[in-house]
Amino acid sequence: MTRSMHIMVVDDEETICVALSAWLTKEGYSVETASSGQEALNRLEKKHYDLYLVDFKMPGMDGLQLVAEIKRRQPDAAIIMITAHGSIQSAVEAMKRGAIDYLCKPFDPEELSLLMERVAAAKTIQQAEVPVVDQWDTSRQASWGGIVGQSEALRLVLNEIEEVAPTSAPVLITGETGTGKDLLALAIHMRSEQAQGPFVAINCGAQSETLLESELFGHERGAFTGAVKARRGRLEMAGTGTLFLDEIGEISPKMQVNLLRVLEEKKLCRLGGNQPIDVDFRLVSATHKDLNQLMREEQFREDFFYRINVLTIHIPPLRERLEDVPVLADFFLQKYAQETGKPVEGLTPRAVEILMGYSWPGNVRELRNVIERVVVIARGRMIGADELSFLKVYGGGTRSGPAATLKEAEIQHLQNVLESCDWSITQAAKMLDIDRVTLSRKMKRFNIKRP
Amino acid sequence: MDSPTADIAAETLLDLIPYGEEIDPLALSVLAANLQAVVGLRTCIRPFRDHPEEAFIPTRYQFDAVKVLDDLCREKEGALFRMGVIQRDLCIPILTYVYGESQLGGHTAVISLHRLHHIDRQVYYERGAKIAIHEAGHLLGLEHCREPGCLMRFSKQLEQLDLLPMRFCPACEYEIARLLKKAIQNRH
Numbered sequence A: 001m002t003r004s005m006h007i008m009v010v011d012d013e014e015t016i017c018v019a020l021s022a023w024l025t026k027e028g029y030s031v032e033t034a035s036s037g038q039e040a041l042n043r044l045e046k047k048h049y050d051l052y053l054v055d056f057k058m059p060g061m062d063g064l065q066l067v068a069e070i071k072r073r074q075p076d077a078a079i080i081m082i083t084a085h086g087s088i089q090s091a092v093e094a095m096k097r098g099a100i101d102y103l104c105k106p107f108d109p110e111e112l113s114l115l116m117e118r119v120a121a122a123k124t125i126q127q128a129e130v131p132v133v134d135q136w137d138t139s140r141q142a143s144w145g146g147i148v149g150q151s152e153a154l155r156l157v158l159n160e161i162e163e164v165a166p167t168s169a170p171v172l173i174t175g176e177t178g179t180g181k182d183l184l185a186l187a188i189h190m191r192s193e194q195a196q197g198p199f200v201a202i203n204c205g206a207q208s209e210t211l212l213e214s215e216l217f218g219h220e221r222g223a224f225t226g227a228v229k230a231r232r233g234r235l236e237m238a239g240t241g242t243l244f245l246d247e248i249g250e251i252s253p254k255m256q257v258n259l260l261r262v263l264e265e266k267k268l269c270r271l272g273g274n275q276p277i278d279v280d281f282r283l284v285s286a287t288h289k290d291l292n293q294l295m296r297e298e299q300f301r302e303d304f305f306y307r308i309n310v311l312t313i314h315i316p317p318l319r320e321r322l323e324d325v326p327v328l329a330d331f332f333l334q335k336y337a338q339e340t341g342k343p344v345e346g347l348t349p350r351a352v353e354i355l356m357g358y359s360w361p362g363n364v365r366e367l368r369n370v371i372e373r374v375v376v377i378a379r380g381r382m383i384g385a386d387e388l389s390f391l392k393v394y395g396g397g398t399r400s401g402p403a404a405t406l407k408e409a410e411i412q413h414l415q416n417v418l419e420s421c422d423w424s425i426t427q428a429a430k431m432l433d434i435d436r437v438t439l440s441r442k443m444k445r446f447n448i449k450r451p
Numbered sequence B: 001m002d003s004p005t006a007d008i009a010a011e012t013l014l015d016l017i018p019y020g021e022e023i024d025p026l027a028l029s030v031l032a033a034n035l036q037a038v039v040g041l042r043t044c045i046r047p048f049r050d051h052p053e054e055a056f057i058p059t060r061y062q063f064d065a066v067k068v069l070d071d072l073c074r075e076k077e078g079a080l081f082r083m084g085v086i087q088r089d090l091c092i093p094i095l096t097y098v099y100g101e102s103q104l105g106g107h108t109a110v111i112s113l114h115r116l117h118h119i120d121r122q123v124y125y126e127r128g129a130k131i132a133i134h135e136a137g138h139l140l141g142l143e144h145c146r147e148p149g150c151l152m153r154f155s156k157q158l159e160q161l162d163l164l165p166m167r168f169c170p171a172c173e174y175e176i177a178r179l180l181k182k183a184i185q186n187r188h
């Protein structure tokens, strides 16, 4: 979910393409440009983009035609139409054909920024909902709602999910970072009575306390500087669906009290408001931390712990179920081969051996990133030991004895990844699939410094 | 005393280039001081020069920021980084206005003081310094940051900019230091 959006800008005027892509790149999006509708469609054959910014007036295929063609090939595409001032009619026409919004050029930077935020938020929700549901029905044998594997350990976890899902009791999912706790939460939601309602997820570790509070509870207009409009919080959005609180070990004791009150009273007030709002969601939370330990350190409240931890599901780390590695690797390989249009077909037995000999401190997420990377660098139809040679750098730990504790493994892994990208936090964070701030906090906590 | 490190420390890394004599000289000093203190860029204020007329868009009564960057790019002489400062309004073809524009990981940037006015002169100077530091971050290669208290955050309104402290978050600060070191090394 931290992955940035892939955007395509389609405009015959080069200056517009350059200006827009420069602006969007600074916002952290990955941007490509096309100078005609036909070029855009050719690119779309190879790869789908999350968002298309399409100019209305172009020679050859015009913007309206292009919107229809994109929609035909990629029904879930988000498209924004760019029109000249005074041609609202064409914008309306575009929206009838499936564009989600329009911008009249030249537009305000503020307007563009707000629109992008809206698209990104919609995308996150869509990502959580659509693809997994798709996989559910057309599931390949080893895939179960996006959860892939063949080990006995994983089968036991899935059995537990079948059991706990239909009850409405709160569930706590424990497991290391990158094991796919979010997918388990979604699987619970899909098989529960709340399945008709929304699945609303939030990562409690990714934001500052004040921001998290307004994300969760929402706010009334004028509740604080910058609160120009009233906003619904995630708790309210969850309604009668499922609320998934990831990294619950990160929230402050004060916030725990606030949440506890909502869980008990099934009511909440937005920040700056005093009108109680009824809520009736099912709570699923997840953590990679030892909450018992946090309770001993008085960082986590006991009453809150018992509230959220009525049922527990533990997902074992990938190194304890290495049988899942080949199936997962194959699953991601097919996925990325399709996305990038590369004719990669599989892994050589030697490559599988290397993958199974590695300890995967970053779990499934790390495996996914590794496969994504090898698909990009692959030159032949099969991926062999050569393409995986960068893994040996990480595996160096085996010679000096494997890391004994999770913490040691994490430190070692962080150091290796930082090393491999010349200590660039930006790049290392991308590889680890965490944000820069989280990485720099970890470096500070473990006292990891550039040698 | 001619150790190489002393050389690097004394070298100007950023030229601040004022377009148009109407710019408040004190504003320039504040920009230079903050670029030096917060980003670590040794800054030098160059003499005033005329407005870049070829960047002027008569129909919009604004200057095209991209063309100003082109103008600064053509310059052979000068420091590693060049930042134009202009009192007139800046825009890019697709946006109604910009406070500043820069090449991501490049050498040139430009900022406008036009929209930063405030009755309290101190606030006006601070706004200018924040915009300059933000664009300097882009010059070094930083993208926008989502941390609430970081100058690399994109401010939608001036009120948001005013709320930001005069610094980067720890992650951006680390990157700035690393990228700056790298930029200096590559130059030599």
Ligand SMILES: [Zn+2]
Pocket (backbone or CB within 6 Å): A026, B134, B138, B144, B154
């Ligand atoms: Zn910026």
Ligand SMILES: [Zn+2]
Pocket (backbone or CB within 6 Å): B145, B146, B147, B150, B151, B152, B153, B168, B169, B170, B171, B172, B173
């Ligand atoms: Zn930052």
